[in-house]
Amino acid sequence: MTVTRGLEGVIATESSISSIIDDQLRYVGYDIDDLAENATFEEIIYLLWNKKLPNQSELDELKGAIAKEMALPQPVIDHLKSYDLKTVHPMAALRTAVSILGLFDEEADIMEQEANQRKAIRIQAKISAIISAFARIRKGLEPVQPKSDLNYAANFLYMLKGEEPKAIEVEAIDKALVLHADHELNASTFTARVCVATLSDVYSGITAAIGALKGPLHGGANERVMKMLSEIGDEDKAIDYIDEKLKNKEKIMGMGHRVYETGDPRAKHLKKMSKELTNLTGNAKWYNMSVKIEEYIKEHKGLPANVDFYSASVYHSLGIDHDLFTPIFAMSRVSGWLAHILEQYDNNRLIRPRAEYVGPMNQKYVPIEQR
Ligand SMILES: CC(C)(COP(=O)(O)OP(=O)(O)OC[C@H]1O[C@@H](n2cnc3c(N)ncnc32)[C@H](O)[C@@H]1OP(=O)(O)O)[C@@H](O)C(=O)NCCC(=O)NCCS
Numbered sequence: 001m002t003v004t005r006g007l008e009g010v011i012a013t014e015s016s017i018s019s020i021i022d023d024q025l026r027y028v029g030y031d032i033d034d035l036a037e038n039a040t041f042e043e044i045i046y047l048l049w050n051k052k053l054p055n056q057s058e059l060d061e062l063k064g065a066i067a068k069e070m071a072l073p074q075p076v077i078d079h080l081k082s083y084d085l086k087t088v089h090p091m092a093a094l095r096t097a098v099s100i101l102g103l104f105d106e107e108a109d110i111m112e113q114e115a116n117q118r119k120a121i122r123i124q125a126k127i128s129a130i131i132s133a134f135a136r137i138r139k140g141l142e143p144v145q146p147k148s149d150l151n152y153a154a155n156f157l158y159m160l161k162g163e164e165p166k167a168i169e170v171e172a173i174d175k176a177l178v179l180h181a182d183h184e185l186n187a188s189t190f191t192a193r194v195c196v197a198t199l200s201d202v203y204s205g206i207t208a209a210i211g212a213l214k215g216p217l218h219g220g221a222n223e224r225v226m227k228m229l230s231e232i233g234d235e236d237k238a239i240d241y242i243d244e245k246l247k248n249k250e251k252i253m254g255m256g257h258r259v260y261e262t263g264d265p266r267a268k269h270l271k272k273m274s275k276e277l278t279n280l281t282g283n284a285k286w287y288n289m290s291v292k293i294e295e296y297i298k299e300h301k302g303l304p305a306n307v308d309f310y311s312a313s314v315y316h317s318l319g320i321d322h323d324l325f326t327p328i329f330a331m332s333r334v335s336g337w338l339a340h341i342l343e344q345y346d347n348n349r350l351i352r353p354r355a356e357y358v359g360p361m362n363q364k365y366v367p368i369e370q371r
Helices: 032-038 041-050 056-069 074-081 090-103 113-137 152-161 167-180 187-196 202-213 221-232 235-247 267-280 284-301 307-317 322-346
Strands: 018-021 024-027
Touching (some): 024 032, 032 167, 041 056, 041 113, 041 152, 041 167, 041 322, 056 113, 056 152, 074 090, 113 152, 113 202, 113 322, 167 307, 167 322, 187 322, 221 235, 221 307, 267 284, 267 307, 284 307, 307 322
Antiparallel strands (some): 018 024
């Protein structure tokens, strides 16, 4: 037996959803650069779930179905109101609320393909409502009902802020959602597949995936990038701060990647958005500071910026609370998780690797009073 720590380089499944080849990300064969410039998030959802881009009527149907499913069951809202949200991380609340959603879905344990597709729409729709309801309830505000004529990105911002967002805000969130939607067999997607490969239900798979995304080595990095930038506070202090971190062998959030060697193709799109939005909101220092850090880490550690690095200053410029950055990642990545769950069910085999045992052997049971 050879142990591959962190399963690095291990090919654990076949998939036709997304690929990373020669440092380029593609969804169903479409280059992420092409999609980032041209596609909407709803088109991406359709693409990931159906392995083809929708025509207009297919897209309209999907948008209608999502809009219809966006409102939350009252018990989920009551649940969010029932505890002190000020002490709870939104990713923990999201994980629990998605699990609770499953209790109110009569089809939760029906494993037929069509029922699973209906659940996918429900979960995709409701996850944005959970995040925005959480954000409002903790500020003492009432949740806002979605509007059926808004797209996914606009509805999220509307439910979050209670007013119709500006076009540039919708565009930024929509593009961020496109860029985060799927990423081959990343940690949370693998978690979802492992969970449902036991033939557990979709809600369990998504709940498990949210738990995996929460960690700072995965989706949790974007919130910590903004924490770092805020701690630095001033462009001139950036390099000293980074040097100190590196000296203490601490990781710089938003830097490095398990798979990409030359760079994360998603980062440049977020970098461009960060430049535009920070300039527009008079906050150019966050962008300038980020560029300094990116260049320094590239030069001194050979590590590229990943998707989380510039998304931090993008979301900050949109006035979004920092601890909602990772839930927004989840709101997008859930489309990929659902695609992978459906693909896993279609050709399932239990995922059960081995461990090399390195503990003691030949031990004899000793009665408790003799220990
Ligand atoms: C993404 C990540 C988890 C990949 O991890 P990995 O493939 O397991 O790589 P390792 O953590 O083993 O790192 C390999 C080496 O690079 C260094 N390194 C990796 N990422 C680093 C970072 N962000 N800052 C400083 N050093 C880093 C490690 O310290 C290690 O150095 P060493 O060999 O001298 O000990 C890692 O780069 C990381 O922790 N990045 C910060 C968190 C982040 O942004 N996550 C979001 C990913 S999209």
